[in-house]
Amino acid sequence: MRYSSPELIERLACEYVLGTLQGGARRRFVRLLADRADVRMAVSAWEIRLAPLANSIATVEPKAQVWQAIAAQTQPKSRVNQVSAWSWLRPASWGLGGIAAGVALSAAVLVTAPTLFFTADQLAMRSGEKLPQSYVGVLTDAQGNGRLLVSSLRHGKTVTLKVIGQGDLGKQAAPLQLWALPPADVNGGKPFLLAQVPVKGSSSAMLPDTSEKLLSKVSKLSVTQINTAQPGTPGEVILTGNCAKLW
Numbered sequence: 001m002r003y004s005s006p007e008l009i010e011r012l013a014c015e016y017v018l019g020t021l022q023g024g025a026r027r028r029f030v031r032l033l034a035d036r037a038d039v040r041m042a043v044s045a046w047e048i049r050l051a052p053l054a055n056s057i058a059t060v061e062p063k064a065q066v067w068q069a070i071a072a073q074t075q076p077k078s079r080v081n082q083v084s085a086w087s088w089l090r091p092a093s094w095g096l097g098g099i100a101a102g103v104a105l106s107a108a109v110l111v112t113a114p115t116l117f118f119t120a121d122q123l124a125m126r127s128g129e130k131l132p133q134s135y136v137g138v139l140t141d142a143q144g145n146g147r148l149l150v151s152s153l154r155h156g157k158t159v160t161l162k163v164i165g166q167g168d169l170g171k172q173a174a175p176l177q178l179w180a181l182p183p184a185d186v187n188g189g190k191p192f193l194l195a196q197v198p199v200k201g202s203s204s205a206m207l208p209d210t211s212e213k214l215l216s217k218v219s220k221l222s223v224t225q226i227n228t229a230q231p232g233t234p235g236e237v238i239l240t241g242n243c244a245k246l247w
Contacts, residue, residue, distance in 0.1 A: 013042035038160045137221045139241035152211040160204045168200030174225040181220040
């Protein structure tokens with residue numbers, strides 16, 4: 001399955017946060033979380049969006065029979081009457097009241113103890129303290145207007161591109177490509193292709209290697225039209241910008 005569609009990432013992030021994403025699909029999505037900043041940001045956005053559910057669900061105390069049934073299945077007989085206040089989280093003999101209470105408590109924990117759900121980088125991104133180690137670039141047009149945001153985690157193998165500013169890039173006659181421009185002492189200064197560039201919105205693309213290996217010595221990026229006369233080389237330059245290390 002290809003994970004370049006922002007709509008697909010949004011749907012999977014929502015299901016992941018709700019807990020309905022299961023099996024192999026969930027395992028694949030967890031691997032994406034470790035590699036892609038855009039996926040982590042989508043998950044964080046859904047976690048923030050769904051957290052207020054705690055305020056909309058009335059707390060319902062499970063019946064005494066529910067506590068007893070849980071204790072009977074999870075604890076030795078000598079401890080049946082010493083049920084922990086958290087035991088009801090085990091999915092045994094739940095009534096609707098127990099389910100509602102479980103949803104409410106889970107959402108409340110999400111708000112009060114976010115470190116149980118978020119990575120340190122996700123918390124930092126939400127609080128504005130810092131961003132994860134990444135390579136980033138803002139490419140501008142001939143007038144100096146920012147038109148394309150490029151980002152990739154330091155050890156990730158994907159790059160995310162987002163068109164910014166007024167309008168889209170659709171006026172160009174030929175498809176657009178993102179190129180890395182290494183210094184002269186790296187591979188003879190020969191540019192290498194990173195990704196196709198969307199004319200609007202955002203997209204993600206796989207890289208042939210990690211960003212660290214590809215971009216550690218690259219300081220310049222450019223967007224060009226595809227060169228039909230000489231494939232594999234940059235065409236007419238449309239946007240240019242610096243490639244910066246965010247750490």
